[in-house]
Amino acid sequence: MTNLRIPGPIPVPDDILETMSWQMINHRGPEFKDILFRTTEGVKRVFETKNDVFIMTSSGTGAMEAAIVNTLSPGDKIVNVSVGVFGARFGEIASVFGAEVVKLDFPYGTAVDLDKLRDTLNAHPDIKAVLVTHNETSTGVTNDLQAIAAVAKREFGKLVLVDGISSVCSIPLSTDAWGCDVVATASQKGWMLPPGLAFISFSEDAWEAHAEAKMPRFYFDMSAYKRYFEIGQPPYTPAISLMFALDLALQKIEAEGIGSVFERHFSMAQMTRDGIKKLGLTLFPRDESIASNTVTAINVPEGVDASKLIGILRTEHDIVLSGGQASLSGKIFRIGHMGYTTAEEIQEVMDALAVALPKVGFSPTRIEA
Amino acid sequence: MTNLRIPGPIPVPDDILETMSWQMINHRGPEFKDILFRTTEGVKRVFETKNDVFIMTSSGTGAMEAAIVNTLSPGDKIVNVSVGVFGARFGEIASVFGAEVVKLDFPYGTAVDLDKLRDTLNAHPDIKAVLVTHNETSTGVTNDLQAIAAVAKREFGKLVLVDGISSVCSIPLSTDAWGCDVVATASQKGWMLPPGLAFISFSEDAWEAHAEAKMPRFYFDMSAYKRYFEIGQPPYTPAISLMFALDLALQKIEAEGIGSVFERHFSMAQMTRDGIKKLGLTLFPRDESIASNTVTAINVPEGVDASKLIGILRTEHDIVLSGGQASLSGKIFRIGHMGYTTAEEIQEVMDALAVALPKVGFSPTRIEA
Numbered sequence: 001m002t003n004l005r006i007p008g009p010i011p012v013p014d015d016i017l018e019t020m021s022w023q024m025i026n027h028r029g030p031e032f033k034d035i036l037f038r039t040t041e042g043v044k045r046v047f048e049t050k051n052d053v054f055i056m057t058s059s060g061t062g063a064m065e066a067a068i069v070n071t072l073s074p075g076d077k078i079v080n081v082s083v084g085v086f087g088a089r090f091g092e093i094a095s096v097f098g099a100e101v102v103k104l105d106f107p108y109g110t111a112v113d114l115d116k117l118r119d120t121l122n123a124h125p126d127i128k129a130v131l132v133t134h135n136e137t138s139t140g141v142t143n144d145l146q147a148i149a150a151v152a153k154r155e156f157g158k159l160v161l162v163d164g165i166s167s168v169c170s171i172p173l174s175t176d177a178w179g180c181d182v183v184a185t186a187s188q189k190g191w192m193l194p195p196g197l198a199f200i201s202f203s204e205d206a207w208e209a210h211a212e213a214k215m216p217r218f219y220f221d222m223s224a225y226k227r228y229f230e231i232g233q234p235p236y237t238p239a240i241s242l243m244f245a246l247d248l249a250l251q252k253i254e255a256e257g258i259g260s261v262f263e264r265h266f267s268m269a270q271m272t273r274d275g276i277k278k279l280g281l282t283l284f285p286r287d288e289s290i291a292s293n294t295v296t297a298i299n300v301p302e303g304v305d306a307s308k309l310i311g312i313l314r315t316e317h318d319i320v321l322s323g324g325q326a327s328l329s330g331k332i333f334r335i336g337h338m339g340y341t342t343a344e345e346i347q348e349v350m351d352a353l354a355v356a357l358p359k360v361g362f363s364p365t366r367i368e369a
Numbered sequence: 370m371t372n373l374r375i376p377g378p379i380p381v382p383d384d385i386l387e388t389m390s391w392q393m394i395n396h397r398g399p400e401f402k403d404i405l406f407r408t409t410e411g412v413k414r415v416f417e418t419k420n421d422v423f424i425m426t427s428s429g430t431g432a433m434e435a436a437i438v439n440t441l442s443p444g445d446k447i448v449n450v451s452v453g454v455f456g457a458r459f460g461e462i463a464s465v466f467g468a469e470v471v472k473l474d475f476p477y478g479t480a481v482d483l484d485k486l487r488d489t490l491n492a493h494p495d496i497k498a499v500l501v502t503h504n505e506t507s508t509g510v511t512n513d514l515q516a517i518a519a520v521a522k523r524e525f526g527k528l529v530l531v532d533g534i535s536s537v538c539s540i541p542l543s544t545d546a547w548g549c550d551v552v553a554t555a556s557q558k559g560w561m562l563p564p565g566l567a568f569i570s571f572s573e574d575a576w577e578a579h580a581e582a583k584m585p586r587f588y589f590d591m592s593a594y595k596r597y598f599e600i601g602q603p604p605y606t607p608a609i610s611l612m613f614a615l616d617l618a619l620q621k622i623e624a625e626g627i628g629s630v631f632e633r634h635f636s637m638a639q640m641t642r643d644g645i646k647k648l649g650l651t652l653f654p655r656d657e658s659i660a661s662n663t664v665t666a667i668n669v670p671e672g673v674d675a676s677k678l679i680g681i682l683r684t685e686h687d688i689v690l691s692g693g694q695a696s697l698s699g700k701i702f703r704i705g706h707m708g709y710t711t712a713e714e715i716q717e718v719m720d721a722l723a724v725a726l727p728k729v730g731f732s733p734t735r736i737e738a
Contacts, residue, residue: 001392002392002394004392004393004394004395006395006397008606009393009394009395009396009606009609010393011392011393012392012393017390017391017392018390019390020389020390020610021386021387021388021389021390022386023370023371023373023380023381023386024373024378024379024380024381024557024563024564025371025373025378025689026373026375026378026689026691027378027564028375028691029683029689057426057427057428057431057564057565058426058427058431058588059426059588059605059606059607060605060606061587061588061604061605062426062427062588062605065587065588092587093587096585096586096587096590097585097587098585186606188393188606194393194608194609194610195393195396195426195606195607195608195609196426196565196607196608196609196610196611215585216465216466216467216584216585217465218430218434218461218462218465218466219427219428219430219431219434219589220588221465235430236428236429236430236431237377237378237428237429237555237557237564238428238564238565239563239564239565239608239611240378240563240564240565241389241563241565241610241611242565242608242610314398320394320395320398322395322397
């Protein structure tokens, strides 16, 4: 059994996988209506929101696009707060659709500095929205979203658009209490599902912005989703198999309790961080307090070929890790531990690293046997 | 076992459903690369194209949007050739993204009149593209796409954008030979798959148009799909389970032979048409020669409550049919027979109609027993 340890897709529990092979039903019939209503309520509880939540057939990137095109007009000024590859993508989408993007980039491996955000918002009083990544999988850093939203929303009254793709359902994110207007996420992360569904929340302020937002949109136009939801239907044919799976995943999450889900993620992450430190490796995030509980980014030791290390783990240990993206290629490697992850699986990675690292020229501190 | 007879989603064969519960794999690893390359080649063969074909995570509507935003700029004049609800949607998407839309609407139940298309193209020499639905599920009409494309492409040199959602893999569509620049389709139709994937082809002329096309796009930007395909990856996390299913579905389609797939659709459709005529019902399409081989639209007899008829079939016979959409609501009902459909399933619908029609005040011509 392959130990798939990348930051999504994640291994899916067997009972959830089984629902994926259920036969098709009419997506405009009463049975699907029940599923749509029940899953939407369940997703809302995970988001901790009383606002609208919609379920779409797309990857998380589609939901990021939806967050932007439903609330902004070409020419609107926004600040894109970025700490990595996915942060940059959020700003790129806004730019493609005609927003005037003020870039607030922080070095890879660091988190958002609130004072710099305040400075930017003071320097550009015409900024309409703050775009921010909650958990940046490319660097293994989690931003303090609660504090960022407090500055953006409470202090400055801006619209807060959140890429919560690798955080919602893994790391605490209290949509309403924190003042997040739009939160976008995707199924192949903490939700324990295969990829293919995206979820997005919309606050009242987001709907007010929507009424004036002129960016063109059709497939991702949330007003169609809202209109059809009234009659218990999605506007377009949904990925029915994934809706069956979501229905069961939500039952499992509720049975476990969302607090326990967060604790489980914390404990798997802590075990990973402790394990790699014992091996003499170092975390890529500059400070352990900002290290993500869904993916751990690790510096590739001096002189080690990262792709060779990852290759050995894959071919000799059946363990799949991720390398670094873009400019981080070759400099870091990443261990995913979101969703359905056990201590045994993390231990297996550590044991394999202890065997593989010497083969690529690095002597782990911990000597086995 | 429910007899799901709507124009998609369609019942999926058991062996394909089984692949939907396979465990996740790395979408940026070698195993997925093989699947992506193999399925893309298979989809190309079904499209009968040597051009690029891309696989996206979305419904068919997403692929319709992709066809438009990748080839047009705001202000471009297009003619939207429509014979029903989905034809209207194609034009609406173009309009939302800023195209100047010349509407060429034909009455519901009829097909495209080539002379009127020629008149429109002559009257508006600045038209850049012709948007057309191959098979209109809302009215059960199939347009003569080969002839339409010949006029649009060969006679007038226009870009031809095709909604082939309910036709590709059910009805012959020869993308390259007919001169179709972009063809969009979706998985939950003749492909025998659950919904969630969309496929789109791009001709060289489409790529030339893409280079100048200024409509904003990100999730549906085909240049990202093309760039990533070079390294055997999708740009965004794909619906992996559906890719496993597509891989098997294509094997089954090739084993059967695409010619046999088309014949199977024709024979199921003919059986449906013959059956409803024997019951004394009439086809909604004005002429049987334009009646679709994927869905049969039937006039609701005078005085019959369509929703009551559909309700009886659902609750008393476990058969799910579709009603009419928009202005056709209450006026027609529809029997889907695309993809994996057997003669027994069609016979079951006819037998149930024979029993149910008298209950809603219509005496079938054919008396059972």
